[in-house]
């Protein structure tokens with residue numbers, strides 16, 4: 197049994213603490229953003245320094261809490277068998293832990309704490325014992341889409357496309373390593389000098405990559421792509437000015453009208469987010485099969501089958517590639533195939549499926565322009581060992597893919613749909629494409645924001661009549677910028 201001397205549980209604190217478990221534990225971070233301009237007359241510099249002070253105060257508070265937490269955490273380890281605690285049912289274990297920590301705090305004279313301070317420290321100790329330590333409050337915040345840890349002292353998050361540094365830190369690299377070990381052991385992997393980088397998954401589906409020294413020179417590094425986040429919708433994209441209403445209407449029609457759409461973009465340009473939004477336009481009576489390396493898509497339709505590749509095990513066996521999954525999906529009577537990111541030989545099977553009646557497929561590809569995207573597909577065929585002539589290959593590509601949508605992360609940090617192009621066919625050996633919409637850059641303002649506007653080029657896409665015949669309302673005026 198656990199050891200608790202002079203047990204006198206502080207009921208008031210306990211109930212308060214339990215109540216506080218589910219509340220957002222990053223209140224302190226939120227208060228920073230709440231320090232907004234209070235009056236028009238206030239000097240900008242005052243506002244900036246007020247914000248900086250708030251950040252500094254929060255950081256100091258967290259540092260103090262961390263030091264106190266460390267103190268009590270150590271003491272706790274001397275009095276409580278944490279291993280045994282882990283074997284208990286979680287609710288009982290938490291109660292035991294809360295009682296033990298409260299007792300330690302009651303008996304302690306060195307670190308007097310307010311009731312609020314006690315709750316904060318207790319919550320952090322619970323996160324250490326049952327969760328992922330300082331990462332835990334960030335994982336509970338559903339507005340956080342990425343968590344990036346660069347060594348023990350630098351923890352960044354991305355919210356709605358913006359990267360910000362958080363006041364959270366780990367005590368030292370060893371502490372960070374312990375948390376990494378906990379993450380990778382969840383998926384039965386290990387990380388050490390012999391295998392210093394690992395991909396893992398949290399129980400909520402978030403994708404984790406960890407890399408440690410000697411490969412990561414300045415200390416262990418962790419990158420978490422959150423799964424359970426508030427996914428952006430087309431309305432959000434419109435609010436964020438990532439797309440124009442005309443473009444949004446056109447792509448919705450294209451997806452509903454079963455055109456094959458390729459979403460192209462660089463790293464972090466919003467490809468997966470866009471794919472998720474586009475997939476949302478697929479009618480809900482259709483059977484959708486998604487294929488991903490790491491399941492990120494969150495489709496709302498009732499008839500979705502999610503497939504995910506499997507890496508080789510430690511002996512190098514058992515790998516299942518995207519190509520095998522694409523082949524298998526064709527035997528599953530799909531109405532639509534959605535591929536998270538086309539990277540390799542699966543392009544061959546995907547394109548031949550598109551050319552043989554599996555219309556309405558969606559995929560993303562890593563490329564900087566629509567033209568590059570097509571060259572990349574071509575390279576994937578070559579890498580898969582295809583030796584047909586360039587002309588034949590290109591005409592296959594041209595007839596398989598209908599629309600290429602280009603995403604870009606621009607230097608002001610904003611993601612924009614910079615081009616929508618239709619593939620028309622072949623001219624000699626070259627695939628012909630026409631741009632339907634584009635983002636026209638006009639410059640950069642004094643604050644570094646990219647200026648520009650979305651325009652229709654005036655070209656009416658060939659697919660317009662196809663869409664109209666299918667009863668999909670894509671008004672002519674969308675394509676005419678002089679309206």
Ligand SMILES: Nc1ncnc2c1ncn2[C@@H]1O[C@H](COP(=O)(O)OP(=O)(O)OP(=O)(O)O)[C@@H](O)[C@H]1O
Pocket residue numbers: 341342354356357358428433436438461462463464465466467468469470610611612
């Ligand atoms: N239009 C947008 N405006 C603001 N933020 C966005 C937008 N689209 C995506 N994001 C955010 O940008 C980040 C990266 O998005 P996403 O995962 O869709 O990009 P990606 O191109 O698929 O990245 P990767 O190359 O890692 O696969 C996410 O945090 C996402 O929430």
Ligand SMILES: [Mg+2]
Pocket residue numbers: 467468469537
């Ligand atoms: Mg992606």
